[in-house]
Amino acid sequence: MNHNLVDRIQQDLTDGLSPLRLTHVLGVADTARQLALQHGQDADQAYLAGLLHDIAREWDYERLKAASAHLTLPFDREDRQNKELLHAFVGADIAARHYGVTDEPVLQAIRSHTLARAAMTPLELIILISDKIEPNRHYPGVDDLRQLATQSLLQAALACLNQSLTITIKRGIAIHLWTVEARNDLLTQIKKQGGP
């Protein structure tokens, strides 16, 4: 664990994020570390990805658009509806360019935390799930999700995607294909393991 880097990021988060977002981000990082330990994954990578996953979440649309101009994205940057999706890709870019993170699995976990994608690594699953179950999340069923996450990353990730797809449908906005592919892939993997 690079303690200087973590201290620097924590200071920047404290200075730059709203109090609520800061609490969320620290909750995600702690939850990710715990899940990594429970599932035999690298706890330091999980903590770092958790700390950085929402680093660009509070940026406005114009700033996100400008910061993503050089990135290849799986959606139209000019479509304002996609504002919520940009922060994950810009966040990974900041992690690499501003904080010098070279660990591709960490960068990928930051990129994947909103849309998800097919064939996610355990670290990607951990960040996706931690974002939805960290201690400051309160919604019906969250305790069941927390319990599920201790047992199976695949099952918990599927439940998280089911939930975020339901919300997206209710809001009447277009669902990105990557999320559908991610869900289908999780179903296949769970079936292979002999799950329901």
Ligand SMILES: Nc1ncnc2c1ncn2[C@@H]1O[C@H](COP(=O)(O)OP(=O)(O)O)[C@@H](O)[C@H]1O
């Ligand atoms: N699969 C998807 N397709 C299109 N938009 C999505 C999808 N998933 C999430 N979004 C958009 O991104 C926003 C942020 O999602 P997310 O990061 O999961 O929520 P939160 O900020 O609560 O963690 C959603 O409110 C929605 O507008």
